[in-house]
Amino acid sequence: MATYFILLCIWKVYLMHLAIDGYGSDVEKLKDRSLLYEFLDSYPSALGMTKITEPKVLTYAGKVPEDWGLSGFVIIAESHISVHTFPDRLYINVDIFSCKQFDVGKALEDVRRVFALKEVKQWTMERGVDALLAQTVRVP
């Protein structure tokens, strides 16, 4: 007589996404390309993430002169950190999207300190996919 077992296998891709809107920042910090580059370059490793590109920082100026600002981006393993600044609005938005869990409170404080934010608003999203696979195994 053969015996059968059911083998359960759980796999999971877990992603945490922290979106931050920051207000009342320092205009000089929001104009500072080096500060933004340095943040994008160093912050992934502070969170235990792995950069897979160099950061990219560029200046945008469009139809509404007061909406000019910097945009910065770094791709990390299957996720990213992005920043857009609006110096004339003293406003910034930062997205930290990671394939590893991280301390949201600490990240929020770090972003607040680096960009001298007076107020912040944040959204935290738990993203990803998981599944339970069941397989019947026959033991002779």
Added chain:
Amino acid sequence: MATYFILLCIWKVYLMHLAIDGYGSDVEKLKDRSLLYEFLDSYPSALGMTKITEPKVLTYAGKVPEDWGLSGFVIIAESHISVHTFPDRLYINVDIFSCKQFDVGKALEDVRRVFALKEVKQWTMERGVDALLAQTVRVP
């Protein structure tokens, strides 16, 4: 006698961020660099957004072999579209972050169609900053 008026001025930066997690996609579509590039290249103008960089698409392979995938990104005026695919998980995440309002339902349907998604989960965030400035104006 002079007359005084109070002049009110409202300025606003309005940003809409749609985050999508898509499940049950077609593995071939999630591996297709050309499809992803074409999406990042053409979709901003379909939403009335202005690209300020060319799209960037790269392949990631890390410690967990099944978590390999494509990452793609395009910066648009003060915002961005990003995509990360996980072909072996039939999973994708897409962020459409725009300085213009757009039809969330249509964007969701477009993403669902392009990447052949069976199920989606989404988050919509209204981001940005506004302020009411009051100024006293003296009329002689």
